Amino acid sequence: MPEKIYDHNLIELQRCEEWAASDLYKAEENSSKPKYYVLEMLPYPSGALHIGHIRNYSIGDALARYMWMRGYNVLHPMGWDAFGLPAENAAIKNQCPPREWTLQNIAKMKQTHSRYAFSYDWDREVTTCEPDYYRWNQWFFLRMLEQGLAYRKQALVNWCSKCATVLANEQVVDGCCWRHEDTPVEQRALEQWFLRTTAFADELLNDISQLEGNWPDRVLTMQKNWIGRSEGAEVDFEVESYGKVRVFTTRIDTIYGATVLILAPEHEIVRTLLGAEAQAAAKKMVDARAQQGPGDVEKEGFFTGLHAVNPFSGEKMQVWVGNFVLMGYGTGAVMAVPAHDERDFEFCRKYKLPIVPVIRPEDGELPDAELMTVASGEYGIVESSAQYSGMKSQDARKAMTAYAEAQGFGKAAITYRLKDWGVSRQRYWGTPIPVVHCPEHGVVGVPDDQLPVLLPRQVELTGQGRSPLAAVPEFVQTTCPKCGGPAERETDTMDTFVDSSWYFYRYCDAKNSNAPFDPAKIAYWFPIDQYIGGVEHAILHLIYSRFWTKMMKGLGLTPNDEPVKKLFTQGMVIANGAKMSKSKGNVVGADSVAERYGADTARLFALFAAPPEKDMDWTDAGVEGIYRFLGRVYRFATRNLPLSEVKGDGSTDAKVLRKLHQTLKKITNDFDTRWHFNTSIAALMELVNECYASEAGLSSAAMGQVIQIITMMLAPFAPYLAQQLWEEVGNTGPVLKQPWPAADEDLARENEVEIVVQLNGKVRARLVVAAGISSAELEAAALGDEKVRELLEGKTIVKVIAVPGKLVNLVVK
RNA sequence: GCCCGGGUGGCGAAACUGGCAGACGCAACGGACUUAAAAUCCGUAGACCUUCAAUGGUUGUGCGGGUUCAAGUCCCGCCCCGGGCACCA
Numbered sequence: 001m002p003e004k005i006y007d008h009n010l011i012e013l014q015r016c017e018e019w020a021a022s023d024l025y026k027a028e029e030n031s032s033k034p035k036y037y038v039l040e041m042l043p044y045p046s047g048a049l050h051i052g053h054i055r056n057y058s059i060g061d062a063l064a065r066y067m068w069m070r071g072y073n074v075l076h077p078m079g080w081d082a083f084g085l086p087a088e089n090a091a092i093k094n095q096c097p098p099r100e101w102t103l104q105n106i107a108k109m110k111q112t113h114s115r116y117a118f119s120y121d122w123d124r125e126v127t128t129c130e131p132d133y134y135r136w137n138q139w140f141f142l143r144m145l146e147q148g149l150a151y152r153k154q155a156l157v158n159w160c161s162k163c164a165t166v167l168a169n170e171q172v173v174d175g176c177c178w179r180h181e182d183t184p185v186e187q188r189a190l191e192q193w194f195l196r197t198t199a200f201a202d203e204l205l206n207d208i209s210q211l212e213g214n215w216p217d218r219v220l221t222m223q224k225n226w227i228g229r230s231e232g233a234e235v236d237f238e239v240e241s242y243g244k245v246r247v248f249t250t251r252i253d254t255i256y257g258a259t260v261l262i263l264a265p266e267h268e269i270v271r272t273l274l275g276a277e278a279q280a281a282a283k284k285m286v287d288a289r290a291q292q293g294p295g296d297v298e299k300e301g302f303f304t305g306l307h308a309v310n311p312f313s314g315e316k317m318q319v320w321v322g323n324f325v326l327m328g329y330g331t332g333a334v335m336a337v338p339a340h341d342e343r344d345f346e347f348c349r350k351y352k353l354p355i356v357p358v359i360r361p362e363d364g365e366l367p368d369a370e371l372m373t374v375a376s377g378e379y380g381i382v383e384s385s386a387q388y389s390g391m392k393s394q395d396a397r398k399a400m401t402a403y404a405e406a407q408g409f410g411k412a413a414i415t416y417r418l419k420d421w422g423v424s425r426q427r428y429w430g431t432p433i434p435v436v437h438c439p440e441h442g443v444v445g446v447p448d449d450q451l452p453v454l455l456p457r458q459v460e461l462t463g464q465g466r467s468p469l470a471a472v473p474e475f476v477q478t479t480c481p482k483c484g485g486p487a488e489r490e491t492d493t494m495d496t497f498v499d500s501s502w503y504f505y506r507y508c509d510a511k512n513s514n515a516p517f518d519p520a521k522i523a524y525w526f527p528i529d530q531y532i533g534g535v536e537h538a539i540l541h542l543i544y545s546r547f548w549t550k551m552m553k554g555l556g557l558t559p560n561d562e563p564v565k566k567l568f569t570q571g572m573v574i575a576n577g578a579k580m581s582k583s584k585g586n587v588v589g590a591d592s593v594a595e596r597y598g599a600d601t602a603r604l605f606a607l608f609a610a611p612p613e614k615d616m617d618w619t620d621a622g623v624e625g626i627y628r629f630l631g632r633v634y635r636f637a638t639r640n641l642p643l644s645e646v647k648g649d650g651s652t653d654a655k656v657l658r659k660l661h662q663t664l665k666k667i668t669n670d671f672d673t674r675w676h677f678n679t680s681i682a683a684l685m686e687l688v689n690e691c692y693a694s695e696a697g698l699s700s701a702a703m704g705q706v707i708q709i710i711t712m713m714l715a716p717f718a719p720y721l722a723q724q725l726w727e728e729v730g731n732t733g734p735v736l737k738q739p740w741p742a743a744d745e746d747l748a749r750e751n752e753v754e755i756v757v758q759l760n761g762k763v764r765a766r767l768v769v770a771a772g773i774s775s776a777e778l779e780a781a782a783l784g785d786e787k788v789r790e791l792l793e794g795k796t797i798v799k800v801i802a803v804p805g806k807l808v809n810l811v812v813k
Numbered sequence: 814g815c816c817c818g819g820g821u822g823g824c825g826a827a828a829c830u831g832g833c834a835g836a837c838g839c840a841a842c843g844g845a846c847u848u849a850a851a852a853u854c855c856g857u858a859g860a861c862c863u864u865c866a867a868u869g870g871u872u873g874u875g876c877g878g879g880u881u882c883a884a885g886u887c888c889c890g891c892c893c894c895g896g897g898c899a900c901c902a
Contacts, residue, residue: 218816218818228901251902262902324900326901328901330902415901577824608826608838609825609826614819617824617825621840622838624839628853629838676829678837679827679828681837681838683836684837685837692855798882807833809882810882811882
């Protein structure tokens with residue numbers, strides 16, 4: 001029974017081919033087993049997997065394999081988020097058509113996937129850039145169009161005057177075009193498509209309660225903030241020679257302190273009522289906002305020359321335009337209450353506009369406008385406010401809102417920070433929006449039976465001009481589905497977040513050519529039991545996905561409110577101390593690691609180096625350590641096979657089996673509760689260390705049990721080695737389909753425990769006692785111990801704390 | 814500015830419910846094997862002090878207080894690092 005040297009190529013390469021050709025990982029339809037849907041976020045096919053991907057997939061794969069062994073019908077699919085800008089950019093650079101570039105990348109990455117033996121059911125693969133997928137994007141879009149959930153409106157886009165094209169947000173670098181660093185982007189208004197996410201704002205917010213406990217709190221908090229519901233009132237201010245201007249405020253109780261009406265630079269009044277000079281100034285503000293990144297921006301504004309009337313006080317107030325007033329929130333106009341709002345205060349002080357305090361603290365005086373250095377935003381008692389004076393803020397809010405409503409110049413209102421989802425992209429590599437513009441009938445949806453609207457293959461991509469599709473006459477020129485007359489196709493394509501908003505439904509029925517999926521299949525597989533991905537998708541992808549599910553529920557396609565039952569967000573991978581990035585050139589590729597150390601080592605290290613939710617540092621030395629560990633396991637097993645040749649006298653059986661079953665208990669618990677696989681693997685290492693130390697005394701029977709259970713415990717983490725050992729022992733078939741072993745409590749039980757004896761909290765002695773004795777017995781044992789008696793000489797015991805299994809603390813004087 | 818995380822040896826980390834701080838791994842050092850090296854196996858190891866030595870002692874989880882028989886863990890006040898949001902009226 002000579003030991004065998006661990007050679008990852010020998011163990012992995014052939015098996016990799018076998019598994020790729022097998023149907024080992026197929027999910028069953030119509031199974032009697034309980035289902036488990038585990039999902040990792042689908043990658044963008046950039047061309048190569050790196051260790052960040054490997055970490056993500058190793059977590060999901062370990063879980064999938066564990067659940068298989070627990071007897072579940074596991075659905076574990078994978079696909080490609082294949083539309084998007086990089087393909088288009090690559091095309092412009094290398095003259096390679098986006099589709100070709102993308103499919104080549106997918107082929108390469110799929111090969112790496114199979115090298116790593118991730119347990120995906122590739123029969124369900126989804127590639128979002130293929131017509132059999134994106135036609136359903138179009139189908140959904142048409143449903144939303146019918147329901148008024150998809151609509152068009154004017155919206156601003158980033159525009160580079162040199163490229164004469166629309167830029168995506170990620171193509172804007174420091175406020176300038178990514179290809180013309182000296183050319184600041186401008187904002188241009190274009191007619192664009194939107195999805196009415198705000199129609200579900202309340203549901204998206206309220207249903208967060210269904211996710212609590214199963215999604216990370218910080219993700220839920222981020223989503224709540226993103227939705228940003230706030231309650232207040234809308235109030236009309238009469239503006240001379242214009243009419244009513246509506247504002248939204250959460251502090252109607254301060255309205256007697258409103259001294260200025262401030263409009264967003266995009267406000268209608270600016271366009272319709274003001275002169276060229278004012279319009280130019282407003283335009284400058286809009287462009288400046290696009291160019292400035294986040295950070296403190298100096299407040300700017302100008303007087304419009306117009307005046308408004310405060311509907312409560314009847315006071316005349318100036319109307320200004322301010323760069324800090326957002327058109328996209330509320331009504332695009334605010335009543336400025338400088339005494340009680342920090343931003344208004346800053347603005348009014350800068351432009352020497354009046355400041356009128358109207359709220360005093362419950363136990364204080366009304367602040368003096370002359371002496372104020374900061375606004376006070378607190379609630380308090382309303383003063384200088386006619387009949388409302390003396391009321392508490394909260395009561396005044398109600399009373400004033402009611403009055404405004406009764407008088408017909410206002411009402412209670414709720415505003416969200418969440419905006420409708422702009423899905424138009426003036427890009428080529430995305431799903432064509434399936435509508436036609438007819439001179440007669442306006443916007444007409446393409447009939448379902450004409451889907452998909454195919455993305456033309458032959459398109460010249462220059463990065464210049466309007467949407468690339470607009471330059472393809474065969475695409476643009478069509479007929480109106482209603483009247484048959486000449487018409488033009490929409491040339492915008494969809495945001496790629498559309499693709500990823502529902503791809504996980506398609507996995508359940510990936511080949512359906514009559515519908516996006518069969519609702520019966522969804523009803524079986526959904527919700528996703530465990531979704532795993534990067535926290536960077538905490539907001540957009542996960543809100544859009546939730547929105548999509550709610551929209552689908554409205555269509556009767558799914559019974560669920562929420563698509564994802566449990567969410568896990570894993571940490572980033574740092575490579576040898578530095579954040580991995582292409583520009584730094586320190587991206588650790590999955591292929592090279594597999595070649596050098598094998599997939600098992602890479603996977604195990606990805607799980608060992610840190611708990612999965614935290615950032616981890618990938619170090620070459622650390623990987624070596626894992627490789628050594630796998631070698632230790634393999635050598636130990638092989639030199640003790642066949643078991644018939646193991647001649648140990650059994651003297652260490654109890655000790656090793658105790659450790660074995662304790663380890664099994666721990667790992668089972670880690671899977672079922674906290675996923676700290678780093679400690680699971682550390683426990684396996686401890687076990688193997690114990691095996692080495694006690695090897696000679698192990699009987700053949702115990703050895704068999706040890707090797708068998710170690711093999712099973714390794715199976716979710718290191719599938720190649722586990723299968724190899726499984727077969728070396730003499731078993732056949734996949735270890736993956738073996739039942740997960742149950743820990744034997746009797747064998748795991750410690751019969752003796754070491755107890756520390758403390759004097760005033762300091763460890764002074766140790767004693768070994770039988771496990772499970774009561775605290776009274778423990779106390780007696782400690783006081784009876786010779787060393788303890790020595791230590792106690794001349795001292796008085798004040799108090800004794802005895803904690804069974806842990807310690808005895810003697811408080812002495 | 815606001816909201817989350819986090820700060821433990823030379824390094825990655827562990828300590829799950831307040832109960833022996835540093836499991837496990839990396840790097841380091843010592844030994845065995847070897848002609849030698851690699852590989853492998855065994856061992857040492859927070860810091861400081863004391864002892865020929867076994868050992869014994871002090872100190873130690875970002876800083877300062879507090880609660881407790883007992884604090885990395887709980888409470889109060891700060892400092893630093895990372896992430897998210899950022900004029901949301």
